[in-house]
Each structure stands twice: as structure tokens, then as C-alpha cells.
Amino acid sequence: MKRTAIVTIATSAVLAAGAAAAVAPAEASGALSRSSAPKVEVPQAVALPAAAQAAPQLAAPKVAAPQVAAPKAAAPKAAAPKAAAPKVAAPTVAAPKVAAPKVAAPSTNQQITDAVRRSSLLGAVSADNVTVGGITFAASDPSWAAATVTPTNGQTDPAQVVLHKTGSTWQVRDLGTFGVGCGSAPAAVRTQLGLHGPC
Incomplete structure (x- = not known):
């Protein structure tokens, strides 16, 4: 911030000196006759110190590129073996035993x-x-x-x-x-x- 202010002040001084020199020859040309205009030495620009001339170079912040994590491929889930349903044997229903009718012996x-x-x-x-x-x-x-x-x-x-x-x-x-x-x-x-x- 301080270096920037020094450069700005020096530049303003140079511009002011140049403006004053430009006005002075114009006024002198009106007062004087067709005589040749006096040579006005334009003040040379004040050399700014190297420290002031060298604009501070601000290093651009290094923005780290976001690292995108490669998607982790999910390991294939092995299907659990299907347990075979136990075979339930159908209950065997025994046919009712029908007793043969007893034939009464003849009297x-x-x-x-x-x-x-x-x-x-x-x-x-x-x-x-x-x-x-x-x-x-x-x-x-x-x-x-x-x-x-x-x-x-x-x-x-x-x-x-x-x-x-x-x-x-x-x-x-x-x-x-x-x-x-x-x-x-x-x-x-x-x-x-x-x-x-x-x-």
C-alpha cells in the first residue's frame, strides 16, 4: 500500500510540472512580437526510484485443483447361496381298516x-x-x-x-x-x- 502511494504522488508532480510549462509558452507568445519563441526546457521526468517504478508483482494465489476421487467400484456382492427348502414328505394317511362283516354262523x-x-x-x-x-x-x-x-x-x-x-x-x-x-x-x-x- 505505501509503495503505491509514493508512485502516485511522484506521477502527479510530473504531470503538474508539464502543465505549467505548457501554459507559460502560450502566454509569452501573446506578449512577444513575432520574435522567435524562447526555448523552454521541459523538465525531464523525475526518475522514480527503482523500488517505486517496479510495480509490486503480486503472486496469484495458487489454487489447488480439486482432486476428484475416482469412484470406488463396489466389489460385486456374491449372491448368498439359496438354501433348498427341505422337502416335507406328505403324511401318509393309512386307509381305515374296515373289518369284514362277521357273518353269524347259522344256528x-x-x-x-x-x-x-x-x-x-x-x-x-x-x-x-x-x-x-x-x-x-x-x-x-x-x-x-x-x-x-x-x-x-x-x-x-x-x-x-x-x-x-x-x-x-x-x-x-x-x-x-x-x-x-x-x-x-x-x-x-x-x-x-x-x-x-x-x-
């Missing part, structure tokens, strides 16, 4: 009736045309039984039949109207069953 009377209708001792009488009833069992041996067979169409007279159970099967041993069971059933059994006629 003893039914077994005796069926045995009579299958017997060849019916002769000419059809099994579909007879009824079986009056079934009794020997008291001393229940494996012996007797029944009355009656034709439904009146084809013959009612007859007696004696049966014996062997294992699980009833079999006809004799059929008739008199002396039934003689030779095929024990005497005591015949008596207990009430079979007709003596042997």
Missing part, C-alpha cells in the same frame, strides 16, 4: 334244517316243499337230534328224521314213519328223542 336248528333238505332220503319229495320242525336233542348226547319233516303239498305223511353231528356237520341217519333210528342210533338216544316204534 343249530338252521344247520339241521339245511341237512334235512339236502338229504337223499327225502326221495321224491322236493326240498322246497317240506318244512322242518320239532327239533329235539338227546339228553345223554346232544350230538344226536331228531326232527319232524312235513311236506307242504300233502304229498306224503309227516315223517321223523334222526341226525348225528360229526365234527361240525349234521348228517341225516334215518328218515321214516316207523322204527326210525333202529340200527343207526343207540337205544337210549332213541328213547330220549321219542322216535316211533320199537326196533
Whole structure:
């Protein structure tokens, strides 16, 4: 700031001296006749000190160029392995066990009736045309039984039949109207069953 002021003052002094010299010859030319104008020595410019002449050179501030950081490339994210969903086995539903219907075993009377209708001792009488009833069992041996067979169409007279159970099967041993069971059933059994006629 001080150097700038000194230069400005010196310059102003030089300009003022030059202006005064320019005015003085003009006034003298009017007063004087056509005589030659006196030589006016123009004062030489005052030499400014080197320090004043040399304008201070201000160093331009060095502006550091902004350093732009190169974008950091993000490392590729490795996809996490997908865990396979556990396979859930479908529950096996057991089919309900359906018990086979129990067929009731035919009653003893039914077994005796069926045995009579299958017997060849019916002769000419059809099994579909007879009824079986009056079934009794020997008291001393229940494996012996007797029944009355009656034709439904009146084809013959009612007859007696004696049966014996062997294992699980009833079999006809004799059929008739008199002396039934003689030779095929024990005497005591015949008596207990009430079979007709003596042997």
C-alpha cells in the first residue's frame, strides 16, 4: 500500500510540472512580437526510484485443483447361496381298516334244517316243499337230534328224521314213519328223542 502511494504522488508532480510549462509558452507568445519563441526546457521526468517504478508483482494465489476421487467400484456382492427348502414328505394317511362283516354262523336248528333238505332220503319229495320242525336233542348226547319233516303239498305223511353231528356237520341217519333210528342210533338216544316204534 505505501509503495503505491509514493508512485502516485511522484506521477502527479510530473504531470503538474508539464502543465505549467505548457501554459507559460502560450502566454509569452501573446506578449512577444513575432520574435522567435524562447526555448523552454521541459523538465525531464523525475526518475522514480527503482523500488517505486517496479510495480509490486503480486503472486496469484495458487489454487489447488480439486482432486476428484475416482469412484470406488463396489466389489460385486456374491449372491448368498439359496438354501433348498427341505422337502416335507406328505403324511401318509393309512386307509381305515374296515373289518369284514362277521357273518353269524347259522344256528343249530338252521344247520339241521339245511341237512334235512339236502338229504337223499327225502326221495321224491322236493326240498322246497317240506318244512322242518320239532327239533329235539338227546339228553345223554346232544350230538344226536331228531326232527319232524312235513311236506307242504300233502304229498306224503309227516315223517321223523334222526341226525348225528360229526365234527361240525349234521348228517341225516334215518328218515321214516316207523322204527326210525333202529340200527343207526343207540337205544337210549332213541328213547330220549321219542322216535316211533320199537326196533
